[in-house]
Amino acid sequence: MDAYYRPQHLAKFGTIGEGNQKLADKFFDYYAEVFKAGALSAREKALIALAVSHTVQCPYCIDAYSKESLQQGADLEQMTEALHVAAAIRGGASLIHGVQMLEHVHKQVMA
Amino acid sequence: MGAPETDKLIGPRATTSLVSRAAPLASAARQLQVLERTGVAPFKATLRPAAVEIFQINVGKLCNMTCRHCHVDAGPDRTAEMMSRETVELCLAALDRTAAATVDITGGAPELNPHFRYLVEQCVRRGKRVIDRCNLTVLLTGPCRDLPAWFAERGVEIVCSLPHYRKRNTDLQRGDGTFEKSIEALERLNAVGYGQGNPRLRLTLMHNPAGAYLAGDRASMEREWKQGLKDNYGVSFDALIALNNMPISRFLEWLEASGNLHAYMETLVNAYNPATVAGLMCRNTLSVGWDGRLYDCDFNQMLELDARYADGERAHIRDFDPARLAARSIVTARHCFGCTAGAGSSCGGAIA
Numbered sequence: 085m086d087a088y089y090r091p092q093h094l095a096k097f098g099t100i101g102e103g104n105q106k107l108a109d110k111f112f113d114y115y116a117e118v119f120k121a122g123a124l125s126a127r128e129k130a131l132i133a134l135a136v137s138h139t140v141q142c143p144y145c146i147d148a149y150s151k152e153s154l155q156q157g158a159d160l161e162q163m164t165e166a167l168h169v170a171a172a173i174r175g176g177a178s179l180i181h182g183v184q185m186l187e188h189v190h191k192q193v194m195a
Numbered sequence: 196m197g198a199p200e201t202d203k204l205i206g207p208r209a210t211t212s213l214v215s216r217a218a219p220l221a222s223a224a225r226q227l228q229v230l231e232r233t234g235v236a237p238f239k240a241t242l243r244p245a246a247v248e249i250f251q252i253n254v255g256k257l258c259n260m261t262c263r264h265c266h267v268d269a270g271p272d273r274t275a276e277m278m279s280r281e282t283v284e285l286c287l288a289a290l291d292r293t294a295a296a297t298v299d300i301t302g303g304a305p306e307l308n309p310h311f312r313y314l315v316e317q318c319v320r321r322g323k324r325v326i327d328r329c330n331l332t333v334l335l336t337g338p339c340r341d342l343p344a345w346f347a348e349r350g351v352e353i354v355c356s357l358p359h360y361r362k363r364n365t366d367l368q369r370g371d372g373t374f375e376k377s378i379e380a381l382e383r384l385n386a387v388g389y390g391q392g393n394p395r396l397r398l399t400l401m402h403n404p405a406g407a408y409l410a411g412d413r414a415s416m417e418r419e420w421k422q423g424l425k426d427n428y429g430v431s432f433d434a435l436i437a438l439n440n441m442p443i444s445r446f447l448e449w450l451e452a453s454g455n456l457h458a459y460m461e462t463l464v465n466a467y468n469p470a471t472v473a474g475l476m477c478r479n480t481l482s483v484g485w486d487g488r489l490y491d492c493d494f495n496q497m498l499e500l501d502a503r504y505a506d507g508e509r510a511h512i513r514d515f516d517p518a519r520l521a522a523r524s525i526v527t528a529r530h531c532f533g534c535t536a537g538a539g540s541s542c543g544g545a546i547a
Contacts, residue, residue, distance in 0.1 A: 126415045127415060156415065157416040
């Protein structure tokens with residue numbers, strides 16, 4: 085293997101069952117069930133997956149859910165807004181810890 | 196009334212026709228060669244026709260638009276391919292010899308054929324369900340502005356192309372300004388009663404993906420489109436159908452130019468769904484070309500893959516023979532994977 089990420093690996097996801105088929109089957113059954121349209125539409129689920137893909141920075145997921153989002157009727161503007169939701173949460177998660185910082189500072193610095 | 200003056204056909208243009216550019220892919224034989232060179236295995240299912248339920252008439256390639264994905268290579272320059280009154284009469288005579296309940300009229304923009312209203316009128320008089328495959332924007336052009344009310348009086352079903360319920364993907368595929376014009380046309384159709392749940396005034400929207408991917412979950416998209424169009428533009432429709440893009444003509448040109456051809460063909464083949472085969476439209480549809488030649492579907496028509504009788508003779512409307520046609524085999528090639536992928540694809544939408 086000369087690269088950590090290869091596009092062909094996406095199509096080989098199913099081979100992960102080689103070491104434990106039972107667990108792989110359970111995972112893929114669960115996965116398929118999760119993405120069926122339910123209380124959320126297939127398009128909404130694809131957009132959530134797209135945003136999470138960028139948060140976990142998985143190129144396989146970004147490849148798969150860019151296509152899936154388009155296929156389920158999303159357009160570039162909707163997909164971009166989904167990414168900004170991920171970016172906002174990610175940035176917010178850093179910034180909210182600033183309240184801890186403030187408490188440390190207020191405790192240790194003379195008012 | 197003659198054919199409309201094409202310089203007065205006001206419509207969005209995403210590209211120009213392959214024919215007008217003398218592009219190699221204007222040739223059907225070249226298109227079939229390109230598909231063969233992808234290395235995709237031939238389409239092997241042997242298909243036999245069932246009873247003809249849908250009599251589909253393509254009245255010509257003239258259109259006020261030139262969409263990027265058009266499988267007909269239609270456009271304002273395609274004035275030569277126009278069904279004559281004589282061929283219309285032959286179609287009506289042939290129609291009377293079938294039990295087809297539906298007449299599906301397509302093009303180009305079929306409304307621009309000078310015999311279109313006569314054909315519709317004759318089919319309505321025969322008690323047929325008549326479908327007009329409409330690009331929406333044509334309803335805003337001079338000669339067609341009265342058509343919504345004219346259609347409503349006759350109970351013609353309208354199947355409209357609208358690739359997306361938002362502007363971006365619609366205009367990318369069909370040309371700048373398409374979306375606004377389409378919304379205006381939908382408003383006019385709504386105003387005469389279309390798209391309000393009345394089965395006599397049925398308004399169906401047709402979605403084609405705006406790129407190298409398949410049509411998604413139809414029911415889910417229909418719910419979102421209904422809500423999106425109602426909330427944002429105040430227009431309504433009855434049903435959404437989703438049709439995969441066939442890898443032929445201008446869509447094939449785009450697939451090649453964008454480097455997507457091989458991956459798209461792989462996507463189609465990998466998504467092959469045997470459950471779609473029994474319901475393929477080529478089995479219950481007869482497709483008539485502008486010049487009277489007969490085909491198993493509109494896509495075969497554009498690839499010039501004529502329906503052939505068992506003895507190999509090409510079928511034509513002037514010697515229409517239902518019994519000989521029933522004994523034929525349906526002509527298939529690699530583009531047929533477009534109709535068997537995923538939930539399947541037909542002029543009536545998903546199959547499986």
